[in-house]
Amino acid sequence: MSNSRLVLAALATVLVVGACAPEPPPEPPAPTGPTAEELERMRQDSIRRAEEAAAAERDRQEELARQRMERAAEAARQSLRETVYFDYDESAIRSDTEQRLRAKLDILRNNPGVQLRLEGHADERGTSEYNIALGNERAESVMQFFTGFGLDANRFSSVSYGEERPAAQGSTEAAWAQNRRVEFVVTAGGDDIGR
Amino acid sequence: MLTYRPRWVAAPASLLLSTVATGISAQEEETAIPGVPLGFVYESERVPPIAIPPITGPEWAPQVQGILARDLDYSDRFFVMKSLPDGLQGEGVQYLLWDEFGADWLLTGNIENSAGGAVLDVELHDIVFGSVQARGRFPLPPPGEPGFRMAVHRVSDAVVEWATGDPGMAASRITFAMKPFGNPDSQELYIVDSDGEGLQRLTWDDDLAISPAWSPGGDRIAYTSYKSDLPKIYELDLVTGQERVVDADGAGTNFFPAYHPDGDRIAFTVMGTEADGIYSYDLERDCCRSRLPGAHDRDFTPTYSHDGEQIAFLSNRFGITTPQILTMPSSGGEADLVSPYRFGQGGYFADPDWSPVSSKIAFVGGIVDKRVYNEYDIFVADTETGDSRLVQLTSEGNNEDPSWAPDGRHIVFKSERSVGHGIFIIDTATGRTRTLVANVDAKDTDWSPLLAGDWVAGGVRRGAPAGRR
Structure with missing residues (x-):
């Protein structure tokens, strides 16, 4: 600022002051910025927002975790329900069947409340009476696999359907292979899996 | 304990008659079941x-x-x-x-x-x-x-x-299991007269019914049903139409009922328990399920001898791939091999049915070459003579579920043949075969005793939808 402008400003002040009676100096103009209260409120608000965001994130993470758990539980339930297959006239556990049974074994160990019904089936070849016996043998074979690993036999029940409930229709090797099986029904504790 | 009595010693080939043109020579049949002479031994006696x-x-x-x-x-x-x-x-x-x-x-x-x-x-x-x-x-x-x-x-x-001087079999019926038209998920019981007339549906459970068996009086039918979740045996009274569960509270699952000739006891197979096998049950007192002493947990499908003294049954004691027919006292005891088992040589025998008048047992046999095509045949062994003769009754298609007629001469069975699927009756003396019910996928055929009454007409409407039979 130049000196001449300062002088002009000073003159103007004198003129104004000189024009009026001596009066008390005016109140200082109301501050245009936030008040202390407002500042405090804003501070609280921002804390609240941050907390809410954190809570939402926490919820989101929890929901994700819950979904992951649910997916894992559903996967476990599905794995428990997964059908296993057998060779013609055989009740011996073959390697793909053993893999599936081992997966079930882990789930059964982690969820001691779970109980299963083992439903044995046979393909149409052979007499229907013999096939009831064969389906029973397959269910027993699966049960023995589990109890052999120390699971309580009371957690399992078995029923044979023989050749009466084929999964696949037709008299082909492909259909027969689908029908030589043990199916699994969760009869107790299914809702507690993963909790 | 099981005795391995070699019942089936080789008979001279000259004893084998091959009167039915089957295209199978006696030599080929002998190799089909090693060491066992098989033959179509139909008598060519004059029919008056x-x-x-x-x-x-x-x-x-x-x-x-x-x-x-x-x-x-x-x-x-x-x-x-x-x-x-x-x-x-x-x-x-x-x-x-x-x-x-x-x-x-x-x-x-x-x-x-x-x-x-x-x-x-x-x-x-x-x-x-x-x-x-x-x-x-x-x-x-x-x-x-x-x-x-x-x-x-x-x-x-x-x-x-x-x-x-022999009994006939005209006044009798055959019961069997079949899927009703349009409902492949259900299997119901039916009955038909011995001449193929009067086909009637017996059950309306909309579930799986198998292995029906007539009572010795012909007034009741016991069968296995899955309708209450787990398979149990039900007894249907044909006179009243009433039904009851047999051994309702017994552990496990119950299959394959067979009446004792006195009608007061029933034998069946228990599965899914700590002690599976063949049990008998007191129907009169509705109690007292007891496992046959000497029973094996791999014994199935009992059938009583005509005097009730013995039972024949299917056993997987020798392994699941070689089911055999055994007999034992009906009160339990030592088992005796009926089918021609030779260790290491396979053989598949199932579905025994003991004649209601004689020492003969009919059953299903699977010859290795034919089993590939799911083709089985009906055989008859005589426990009295026990002299090695195993009579093969059928040679075409797949044949299962044999059951003796009250005359001890005819056998009903289910068959899948080139002429069609259905229920057939064979005369074990002449080999003459007729169709009882044509073009059906029926199974578990069981022939009644001679029927003194016509109970079914009054009794079986149980559960039938109004206006239907």
């Missing part, structure tokens, strides 16, 4: 001709005649002559002329229809000896009434007995 002139009486007399003639044909004890000469019919029996005509037997009949009901008088004449062999009076309900056909069947059985 019988003449049945028209039965006189009301306008429905020809219907009675038709039923009688067909029954006597189906009995396989007679050759029923057709196109009888008019001159021989009428008053008085001209034995010499009938003899000239070629008849061994002559059956004449007359129906008196009075207010008190109809009565059929029949006379069986022995043409060769020129005399009346036997005569009888049989009350008949009017045609169309329930029990009419069964009453005529009983006359046929009387004629068979007069001529041969």
Whole structure:
């Protein structure tokens, strides 16, 4: 600022002051910025927002975790329900069947409340009476696999359907292979899996 | 303990008769089941001709005649002559002329229809000896009434007995399991008369019913059903239509009922328990399930001998790939091998059914080469002679579920053949086979005893939708 402008400003002040009676100096103009209260409120608000965001994130993470758990539980339930297959006239556990049974074994160990019904089936070849016996043998074979690993036999029940409930229709090797099986029904504790 | 008595020692090949043109030589059959002589041993005995002139009486007399003639044909004890000469019919029996005509037997009949009901008088004449062999009076309900056909069947059985001294089987029925049309998820029980008439549905459970078995009195049928979640045995009273669960609270699952000849006890197979195997149960007192001493947890499908002293059953004691037929005392004890098991040589035998009058057991056998095509045959062994003869009754298609007729001569079974699927009846003496029910996928056939009543007509409507039978 130049000196001449300062002088002009000073003159103007004198003129104004000189024009009026001596009066008390005016109140200082109301501050245009936030008040202390407002500042405090804003501070609280921002804390609240941050907390809410954190809570939402926490919820989101929890929901994700819950979904992951649910997916894992559903996967476990599905794995428990997964059908296993057998060779013609055989009740011996073959390697793909053993893999599936081992997966079930882990789930059964982690969820001691779970109980299963083992439903044995046979393909149409052979007499229907013999096939009831064969389906029973397959269910027993699966049960023995589990109890052999120390699971309580009371957690399992078995029923044979023989050749009466084929999964696949037709008299082909492909259909027969689908029908030589043990199916699994969760009869107790299914809702507690993963909790 | 099991005795490994070598029942099936080799018989001289000359004993094997191959009277049925099967294209299988005796030599090939011998190799099919190693060490076991098989053979079609149908007797080629002369079947005596019988003449049945028209039965006189009301306008429905020809219907009675038709039923009688067909029954006597189906009995396989007679050759029923057709196109009888008019001159021989009428008053008085001209034995010499009938003899000239070629008849061994002559059956004449007359129906008196009075207010008190109809009565059929029949006379069986022995043409060769020129005399009346036997005569009888049989009350008949009017045609169309329930029990009419069964009453005529009983006359046929009387004629068979007069001529041969053996029981007939016309007054009987066969029960079996079949999927009702349009409902592949359900399997229900049916019954049909021994001549293929009167097919009726017995159960309406909309679930899986298997392995029906007639009571010795013919008034009840026991069977296995899955309708209450786990398989249990149910007993259907054909007189009242009432049903009860047998051994409702027993552990595990129950299958394959078989009545003791006294009708008060039943044997069945228990599975899914700590102690599986064959159990007997007191039906009279509805209690006391007990495992047969000496039973094995791999024994299934019991069937009682005619005197109730023994049971035959399927056993997987030798391994699941080689099911065999065993017998043991019905009170338990040592088992005895009936089917021709040789260690390491396979063999598949199942579905035993003990004759209601003799020491013969019918069962299913699988020959390795045919098993590939899911083709099994019906065999008969005689536990009395035990001399190695295993009679093969069938040779075509797939044959299962044999069950003896009350005459101990015919066997009903289910078969899948090139002519179609269905229920067939074979005469074990001549090999003559007829279709009982054509074009059905039926299974678990069981032949009733001779039926003293026509209970089914009143009893089986249980659960049937209104307006249907």
